Amino acid sequence: MFNGFGMGLGQLSRLSHAKTRSISPENFTGEKGKGGMATEGTGASCARDLGQGWKVSPSVLINKQSTLTMAEIHDSGVIQHIWLTCHPDTWRKLIFRIYWDGEENPSVEAPIGDFFCNGWCERSNVNSLPIAVNPAGGMNSYWEMPFRKAAKITVENISNDDIILYYQVDYTLTDLPEDVAYFHAQWNRTNPVSYKDVHTIIDGVKGHGHYVGTYIAWQVNSCGWWGEGEIKFYLDGDQEFPTICGTGTEDYFGGAWNWEQPKGEYCTYSTPYLGMHQVIKPDGLYRSQQRFGMYRWHVMDPIRFEEDLKVTIQALGWRSEGRYLPLQDDIASVAYWYQAEPHNAFPKMPGKDELEVI
The missing domain is CATH 2.60.120.1390 (Protein of unknown function DUF2961)
Structure with a gap:
């Protein structure tokens, strides 16, 4: 057992020196103390009376025929949770990819809907341990995803329309044992x-x-x-x-x-x-x-x-x-x-x- 990885209910009381981080449109890098600092974004108009710190950048626009780097991490750690949502019509038009440790070829490649058990582009709730899809189209992954040097998550929009994506990637920075795949x-x-x-x-x-x-x-x-x-x-x-x-x-x-x-x-x-x-x-x-x-x-x-x-x-x-x-x-x-x-x-x-x- 090592701190910050593989933590089930039986381990929740254990202290750890792992560092918890999160990447979203409100903190594109996951850097400590840098969340909610945006002054422009998809929520800027709604926040015009409130200003910085008031949901200025809750989502991103992925331009047609382009690829968004959703998260990029240069360290050792584990992605523990991914949440995202977008319109069901886009679920076969957004290609979800993950690359480990600087590799050229992705280790994960699937349309977003299929990865989250919704391949028919029609909302269907899923109540399982590693994948949860909740009303009305909130997609969650709890697959444990370790990396030793780097992790990169991209979303390619192969459609002819711009697409709005909301997302959050929760991860921990920690050392990994040798037998982790x-x-x-x-x-x-x-x-x-x-x-x-x-x-x-x-x-x-x-x-x-x-x-x-x-x-x-x-x-x-x-x-x-x-x-x-x-x-x-x-x-x-x-x-x-x-x-x-x-x-x-x-x-x-x-x-x-x-x-x-x-x-x-x-x-x-x-x-x-x-x-x-x-x-x-x-x-x-x-x-x-x-x-x-x-x-x-x-x-x-x-x-x-x-x-x-x-x-x-x-x-x-x-x-x-x-x-x-x-x-x-x-x-x-x-x-x-x-x-x-x-x-x-x-x-x-x-x-x-x-x-x-x-």
């Missing part, structure tokens, strides 16, 4: 899944680490039940067959029997470690497909790997004569894991048309 997250989409193929959640991970979570935004493109597919974890040289094979989609996300409760209805739920928190129903006109949001956090049961990792999930339903039917659904996912650096560079993020929720 770096946080990673990667987005992927298969639209649609090819017949008799699978959706790949993550592939190409090389190194020593542990897998800690999955979020999936799933659109069903056919009638009938769609969640028979198995999730598979290929570890450390697995080829044709994985070491870990699930028993069904709703099973992996902690549910059972099609999530049907009461009969004829899907039952949403959001718990500390897993949930099926979002169901978007057809409206009988233009919204013709069912859409779902699901998460599974391996916080209490991380999946360890020494050399490499690949994770896939099947899209599988039912057809005549009690046979499985391979489906061709629209599936987007975010994989979350920790590993020692360096990491393999991610595939290039697709353009806004490929990201778009239609």
Whole structure:
């Protein structure tokens, strides 16, 4: 145990020499004693009668086709909490990236909405341990994110409109033990899944680490039940067959029997470690497909790997004569894991048309 890191409820009474800091539009650098000093910003007009110190800079404007450096830290420490909010229409148009220790390739890369378990650009509350999304669109991450030399968080606006973003990054400056790994997250989409193929959640991970979570935004493109597919974890040289094979989609996300409760209805739920928190129903006109949001956090049961990792999930339903039917659904996912650096560079993020929720 060392001070200021990994502090749960059982450690809250322990004293520490770690230094608490926070970056926001009211203190872009997180420097001690420099918060609330802005004299210009998005709140300047509202504060014109009150002046400096009265919410002059609560948010930022990210210009179209540009990238904002949301936070940049040059020290050793841990990001402990990230809060942000922006309009749901922007959630697939803002690309969230995090870089550790001056690396060129990001360790975290995902649309903002998907990273916070809201891939469909429609608000859905999440009540889990590492991710909390609260009314009306307050997005929170409590993933522990250590860094030894530096941390940089950027948000790229790939749209043709300027976007307002509110945010706060809370962190501590402290020393790290040698066995602490770096946080990673990667987005992927298969639209649609090819017949008799699978959706790949993550592939190409090389190194020593542990897998800690999955979020999936799933659109069903056919009638009938769609969640028979198995999730598979290929570890450390697995080829044709994985070491870990699930028993069904709703099973992996902690549910059972099609999530049907009461009969004829899907039952949403959001718990500390897993949930099926979002169901978007057809409206009988233009919204013709069912859409779902699901998460599974391996916080209490991380999946360890020494050399490499690949994770896939099947899209599988039912057809005549009690046979499985391979489906061709629209599936987007975010994989979350920790590993020692360096990491393999991610595939290039697709353009806004490929990201778009239609």
